[in-house]
Amino acid sequence: MKLLATYLVGLVxxxxxxISGMANPAKVLNFFDIAGAWDPSLIFVMGGALVTTFLGYKLVFGRAAPVFDSAFSLPTARAIDAKLVGGAAVFGIGWGIAGFCPGGSLPALGTGRVEVFLFVAAVVAGLLIARGTTAPFVRRVSA
Known part of the structure; x- marks a missing residue:
């Protein structure tokens, strides 16, 4: 059941x-082109996502535990450090250059376009490099 729920969430x-057009990098890049062919529709997509997330968090965290697990798995880090700021900068620069965010690029794989596969490969490579370079400095704590 947990696998089915995960699949359905990913499908939605x-x-x-x-549907929102965010699998089209030109639409995203036009949002950033304020002086040219500006397309403000991304604001509405993000606004809808924020409202949905807000309501979802209120609904989900109103429960004692998740439906398919014994406890919620939430990040505990609260610090705004160089790792967080650097990661956000790399994300933003990559999004502005390629027109894809990592999550939005996955549904775009279905288009079969080579640039989408290259972007996803670059994201995976970046994740592996980050994991490999930070792993020696991370202290694992078992719960």
């Missing part, structure tokens, strides 16, 4: 990304 996300 992918369909939403596709």
């Amino acid at each position: 996300f992918g369909v939403g990304i596709s």
